[in-house]
Amino acid sequence: MLKYTVRRLIQGIPTFFGITVLSYMLMLAAPGNPIELLTFDPNISVEAREKLAIQAGLNDPWPLQYLTWLIGNDWRPVDMNANGVLEEGEYGVRQGILRGDFGRSFFYKRAAITVIGDRIPATLELGVAALITSLVLGIPIGVIAAIRRGGIFDNFSRVMAVVFNAVPSFWLGIMMILFFGSILGLLPMNGRCGTVLVGGCPPLYARLEYLIMPTFVLAAGGIAGYSRYMRTSMLETISRDYIRTAHAKGLPGRTVWFKHAARNAMIPIATFLGPALTGLWGGAVITERVFGWPGVGRLAVEAVTQRDYPVVMAIVILGAVSTIIGYIVSDILYALIDPRIRFS
């Protein structure tokens, strides 16, 4: 078990480095002079510009720049006062992304990681709610559709799944706003308490009505996917011999369906955690924009349009790392739940 976990973690390392190289290349290819982006001053003098460039390490060859970005430069001498001489004890100040230092946001003038940290609770709230909703709705729909195969419910759930996959999520959100917010006036049309308001947010249960529409929009794809997947898995399980045995020994249908079949059919769902996380990150970008939700997804769009590269890079890396971990956890989970799989 421990051996398996460690092996999967080690397998994740090349992927992680691939991502860092890829995103660093992207940042290098980005248009715009980093110095101007840092200072927002086109009239800066040549000397001051040169000094900034040396301090930021922009004159180094790019492999060194990448290394600095990755593991920092506080372990090697750097000419920080830009006088051309490396003095005793003159070291860099950056710690590198491996130690959580993603640099300072050009726009917010704070550490990029704290800018993101402020936004994470909102996204987590939405993401967890959407994941739970899609599981709680998707799995039973799939089970019932499989039991009543070919019936009205089965056909209805099939049509629903296809439609949910074909609707652009932002439009689904706008339509819900139009119907439940504008016409019926039942739910708030957008907004959630901000991130740094005085006194902070009221507790979650006091503002559930804000969560309903965004959660549903973010969960729509998941509901469709899980219900389809669960139906297939359930049909496969039902045809097994042990289900026939359970029926034959006279157990009531409900016991067979839910205790014997559904529990086994649910095992492969565990492998969906990794892809689900990627889906939630991507979905959050659009859903948060539609509902004015102050989370990481909206920050990503803002940072991209403002060319705030440190924040963009931090979001990409964090999103990728969480996805890698999601894949590893789902593999381990799968092996844990399914006794037919051995750790060897």
Next chain:
Amino acid sequence: MTTASAEPKGIARLQMEEEQLISESLLKRALRRLWHDRLTMTAIGVIAILAILSIGAPFISEQILNTDYSRVDMAATFLKPGEQGHILGTDDLGRDHLARLLWGGQVSLGIGFTAAILSITIGVSIGIFTGYYGGIVDDLIMWFITTINSIPSLFLLLIFAALFDPGPLGLILVLGFLGWTGTTRLVRGETFSLREREFVISARAAGATDLRIMFVHILPNLISIVVVTLAIDIGVLILVESGLSYLGLGVPPPTPSWGNMLTDSQSFINRAPHLVILPGLLITITVLCLYVIGDGIRDAFDPTIVD
């Protein structure tokens, strides 16, 4: 589980199937099945109508509607459908909504279709190549695919879109070059099993080159996968393009696309709901039809389904 009573029927059925297989090629059979599949044919019809209307957008808007997608008329904003000769009303700048929907269709369908063809071409080529040769090339490409797939694809798209400020053409390239990994995985898996089959071995024994085996002997066996993936990919890419355009990072205005027509629509959702409903409805119908077509083609090619 075969029972004695079912056996004669089963054999008769098998013989029938065998005769069909001899008398009819796989492609012919698939086409015949498609022709009798009403749902799929309806979907194909809807897509055909939308495509014709989009291609005819310049003609229809100039000759019939007497307007243009970008003609601003600040005296006639937010007209309701039918007012002052605007069949579907006008938008916040007084531009004819129908003309914009038609042009938007041209842009959205065009981008989805071209980008899908690009991504399928890349995906199939790499998939056959890596599946056929295996070994270290395969390991490297699979590692690359795992890496790309670990980054939420919308993040990558956002960055590309923001860095290179693409017009429609740039968007096609970005979508095409980021969307091939799924196809590659599918094709690679299939090629793995195909390359061990007798017809490939005999081709090799007869002295066929690797390239010839890959593209003359293996590729035709992948045709159903390719067509199904193409239909579904067009749908997916139309969705992605609309999402990017909605965020303001896709097709730049004033060129309309079904996605960017919805960018600011939330601000006049009460005033002119029809401006908000129609573009999204068209995206949904288009993507829905493409999914139905993909499913229909898959069933038509499926040898395990007996008609």
